[in-house]
Amino acid sequence: MIPSLYTSFGSWTVQTYTLVVGAAAVLAAALALWSRPSAERKRWADVLLGGLVGAVVGARLLHVLLNADYFVDHRQEALQIAAGGLDWHGALFGGLIGLALLARLRAPAVELRRLLPALAWALPLLTLGGWYGCLSAGCATGYEVDTLARYPAWVAVEYADVYGIVAPRLFTPGFGLALGLIGLVWVALLRRHPQRFALTLAFISAGMFGISIFRADRMPLWFGLRADQVLDIFTITVSLLWVGWTAIKRTRKEHANGF
Secondary structure, eight states: OOSEEEEETTTEEEHHHHHHHHHHHHHHHHHHHHHHHHHHHHHHHHHHHHHHHHHHHHHHHHHHHHHHHHSOGGGGGOOOOOOOOHHHHHHHHHHHHHHHHHHHHSSSOOOOOOHHHHHTTTTHHHHHHHHEEEEEESSOOOOBBBBBGGGGTTTEEEEEEETTEEEEEEEEHHHHHHHHHHHHHHHTTTTTOTTTTHHHHHHHHEEEEEEEBOOOOOOEEETTEHHHHHHHHHHHHHHHHHHHHHHHHHHHHHHHOOO
């Protein structure tokens, strides 16, 4: 069943996208704070709040930049976050900047090397929330197909795009939901790995790159690829370099201690 654009609770109505992404963010924060001592929990909560603000600002900013040809003639809409339009790469970069700033300003400082592994759950949870929200809002839709009879039910379905036009399409939101579910298993398997945030980020980014092959929504082209795919490659590269550099530092430290 395709979720509706809005969800109502009595007289209160909220966009389904906002609701599910917000719920995913709250759940991810709760999981990160769950086992922390009370004093550390408060410091981490402050840092997470900074990350949330940075994520929202970054997500909207990158969306506006990627769609600059539209917003140059509709500047008044650039700050209308409630109208829709967020980019997950911008949320990631902005969120990490917000975390880093608040972690340094908080006294005593919060160590990101301890905070980020606890936030690994946020990546698949927000993937689930974002794609479920896209299914309700018609964003990130797949290419239209001639008939559903030629495709399995999980590959192509009839649903609306962002303009409300219903047509048989490749089920990219379903692919994204599957990626989020597999990502949860991935994080669980890496629960003791010190670099599980970076490894999970690389995994999710690789999955998003693959899904973008089937997306029909408008996106600028960079170097012959969709802009979001170029950003996926960048994110994968940085994540793996992060993991490699951390492993080298740990090995050097072990050798130094051994001698």
